[in-house]
Amino acid sequence: MKEHQESIIAPLLPLRDIVIFPNMVAPLFVGREKSVQAIEKAMAEKHEIFLAAQKDAKIDDPKPKDIYQIGTIGTILQLLRLPDGTVKALIEGQRRAKILRFLPEDEYFAVEVEPLPRVEAHGPEVEALIRMTIEAFDEYVKLNKKIPPEVALSISSISDPDRLADTIAGHIPLKVSDKQQILEITQPGKRLERLYTMMRNETQIIQVEQRIKERVKKQMEKNQRDYYLNEQIRAIQKEMGQKDDAQNDLQELERRIKKKRLPKEAAQKVRQEFKKLKLMAPMSAEATVVRNYIDWILALPWYDKTKDKHDIKEAERILNEDHYGLEKPKERILEYLAVQSLVKKMKGPILCLVGPPGVGKTSLARSVARALGRNFVRLSLGGVRDEAEIRGHRRTYIGAMPGKIIQSLRKAKSSNPVFCLDEVDKMSADFRGDPAAALLEVLDPEQNYAFNDHYLDLDYDLSEVLFITTANALHTIPLPLQDRMEIIEIPGYTEEEKLEIAKGYLIPRQLEAHGLKPDQVQFSQGALLEIIRSYTREAGVRSLERAIASILRKVAKEFVKNKEKQENWSQRINQTSLQKYLGVPKYKNRETEDQDLVGVATGLAWTETGGTVLHIESAVMPGKGHLTITGKLGDVMQESAQAAMSYVRARACQFDLPWDFYQKVDIHVHVPEGAIPKDGPSAGITIATAITSALLKIPVRHEVAMTGEITLRGRVLAIGGLKEKLLAARRMGIKKVLVPKENEKDLKEIPQKITRSLEIVLVEHMDEVLLEALKLDDPKSLFKGPSPAEAPDLFSLPSPCQDEIRAH
Incomplete structure (x- = not known):
């Protein structure tokens, strides 16, 4: 080695992925030829070699531009030649130096x-940096398990800032570029500050890594635990002879999805949900929700239909076989069948059967299904007050299910059943919504082809369903709902019809139900008529069937008691033996008065259980002009009584009554059975007749009944429920009925059996009613005074009715 001035000439060893600091001892594996030659040259002279890092470690033959200018002069402590030609050298860094030129x-x-000059550093700032750096290194060593704790212990004893910085930098696994930056900083204080910043960053990164590893470890442990437990469950099930459920269920479900014919939207939805299901844990709550949803879609009869019977004669036979009478509903069903046989597809009609209980509305719907060859499903809407009962709950709710419509179609197993919606008039509404409003879409032929249930969230076609709704009263059904239905009224049965129904339907059915044969029990016609008249009072036949069942129970008891006579045993039920089985008659044959009475008029009323008779009584007594109305009457009926009173007062002169008669008397109008609420305008003419009879002291004919609304001018207006009222009049033995002229059109729809048995008088004015109802020797004597048009002015004097008229 030659030294010129302060510079040194030495071999260069380019380093990959490592930076050697002063006071640092590091083993190096050298394999490149030039590097081996450089070490050989250094060993041959003073063992000094210049160590500089490459800018890019991938370059095998670096050029001067590829090597950092600042490096470390090092001493080779030990050299070992390996068999493969590589050299292992143990080198210790001595001091920083800068390349001046390449030789x-x-x-x-x-x-x-x-060589770069060594800078001395002292003072409190350097001391603080030393402490901070040692503290940061201790924390780093605790987190990074790759550095032995002994290193931290040895470093804590170094007080020289220059040596401390280089020693720590040599132990921390930083990037080559970061270590080179530290190597190039000659001032120890700045070097410590830079090193402290890098260690803090590395510490934070290690902490984040540990948190992520911990989280992943916990998740993996949970998944492994769940997997282990599921495998145990499968093993136990296998030992018990059960199938390996999860995979088999998914395969079975996939097979059902491929096999099921679904609309495009539903098929797409099912495939999406099935993909989700495959990714879920089999025992999770979400998987159960998705599985139930898929099951509901697959269970619905999207395209499953029953073939309609188009044999009208056969359908007519079935309808007549199941029900007696009911001509209008039967005719409408046969019309539907006729049209259905002519066209390929017809939107299902919405029929509404309105009538009192026990007339056979629901059983008629069942017979329609039998006649058409369709499946039958029934849903009772009585008391339903939640809109979700019709439309279903959204899947976000716990325990969500489809609405009753979709549930019933699943039971029906066909998309074109006869669907009976019972008690459509008995729905109510609360804070959960109005189910009647939800039914609007179901019962609208223009909308129900795309009925959307909240649970399914898919459009379902209800247009081929034949909906038949039933109700006891029409006025409690909301008008928008009425508008979507075809109303067919079933008012009730006559005595003759009840007799035929009992013979042909009720008795055979009850004999079978009680284990008796037709030749063992016979009912005489007189006995059946007596049951109808004296033991039942209804529009339908439910009470009649109960009475027959009561008789047969007692007959069955007698039959079982007489074991020795069972072979030839028979029992005939006649009119005289009825009291033995049913007790004392509940009703009189006639509820009308047996004689003509003053102030008592017979009216006809409509109730939800059929027609009935009302006896309206009126009494006149000395007083001061008070009108008292009793009998638990509603507002409309009380107003009818006041209108009737005003009519009589307006006709006072014509009836030859003093103008001020009402100031001297009190009038009490009473309708018996005060515990039963009564309302409606059709008792107007009956009240007016009773008041007039009481004032004039003229009896009312007991065989005459009437119904009609009255105006102040005495006009008689139309009423509803005419057939039920006429049936009640016939049942009670009434001979003559006074009916508003405006109801003449309704008489055409009433069976001739009813109209022939009654004398029906059409009236337009109250004067006609009085002439027909009051018992008069001379009809002309009723209107003695002048007519209202001829009567003098109330404020003029004198008057033909009284000597002096006072203005009130």
């Missing part, structure tokens, strides 16, 4: 370097 040498790099 021409072919076998190795020779450079002229200038």
Whole structure:
């Protein structure tokens, strides 16, 4: 080695991926030819060699531009030649130096370097940096397990800032570029500050790495634990003879999805949900929700249909076989069948059967399904007050399910069943929504081809479903819902119809239900009529069937008791033996009065259970002009009573009553059965007749019943429920019925059996009613005074009705 002035000429050893600091001892494996020659040259002279890092470690034959200018002069402590030609050298760094120039040498790099001066550093700032750096290194060693704790212990005893910085830099695994930066800093204070910053950054990175590793480790442990437990469950199930469920279930579900014919939207949705399901843990809650959703879609009859029977004669036979009468509903069903046979696809009609209980509305819907050859499904809407019962719950809710419509279609197993919605008039609404409003889409032929259930969130076609709704009263069904349905009224049965129903349907059914044969029990016609008249009072036949069942139970008891006579045993039920089985008659054959009475008029009323008769009583007594109305009457009926009173007062002169008669008397109008609420305008003419009879002391004919709304001018307006009222009149033995003229059109739809058995008088004015209802020897004597048009002015004097008229 030659030394010229302060510069030194030495062989150059280019380093890959390492920077040698002063006071640092490091083993180096040298394999490149030029590097081996440089070490050989150094060993042959003073053992000194210049160590400089390459800028790019990938270059095998570096040029001067590829080597950093600042490096370390080192001493070779030990050299070992390995069999493969490489050399292992143990080198100790001595001092920093800078390359001045490269010398021409072919076998190795020779450079002229200038040692960098060593800078002394003292003071409190340097002392603080020493402490901070040692503390940061201790923390780093605790986190980085690759550095032995002994190193931290030895470093803590170094007080020289220059040596401390180089020693720590040699132990920390930094990038070559970062270490080169530290090597190039000659001032120890700045070097310590730079080193402290780098160690803090490395410490933070290691802490983040450890947190991530810990999180990943926990997740892996949980997954491994779940996997282990699931494998144990499978092993136990296998030992018990059960199948390996999870995979088999997914395969079975996939097979069902491929096999099931679905609309495009539904098929796409199912495939998406199935992909999610495959990625989920089999035992997770989410997997259960997704699985249930897929099961619901696959279980629905999207394209499964039953073939309709188009034999109208056969359908008519079935309808007549199941039900007696009900001509209008049967005719409508046969019309639907006829049109269905002519066109390929017809939107299902929405029929609404309205009538009192027990007339066979639900059983008629069942017969329609039988006649059409369709599946039948029934849903009762009585008391439903939650919109989700119709439309379903959204899947975000716990325990969500489709609505009753979709659930019922799943039970029906066809997309074109006969769907009976019972008690559509008994729905109610609360804070959870209005189910009647939700039914609007279901029962609208223009919308229900795309019914959207909240749970499915898919459009379902309801257009081929034949909806039949039933109700007891029409006025409690919301008008928008009524507008979507075809109303068919079933008012009730006549005595003759009940008799035929009992013979042909009720008795055979109850005999079978009680284990008796037709030849063992016979009912006489008189006995059946007596049951209808004296033991039941209804529009339908439910109570009649219960009465027959009650008789047969007692007959069955007698049959079982007489074991020795069972072979030839038979029982005939006649009119005289009824009290033995049913007890005392509940109702009189006639509820009308047996004689003509003053102030008592017979009216006809409509209830949800059919028509009934009301006896309206009126009494006149001395008083001061008070009108008292009792009998638990509603607002409309009370107003009818006031209108009737005003009519009588307006007709006072014509009835030959004093103008001020109402100031001297109190009138009490009462409707018996005060515990039962009554309302409606159709009792107007009955109340007016009763008041007029009481004031004029003229009896009302007991065989006459009436119904109609009254105006102040005495006009008689139309009423509803005419058939039910006429049935009630016929049932009660009424002979003559007074009906508003405006209801003449309704008489055409009433069976002739009813109209022929009653004398129906059409009236337009209250005067006609009084002439028909009051028992008059001379009809002309009723209106003695002048007519209202001929009567004098109330404020004029004198008057033909009284000597003096006072203005009130």
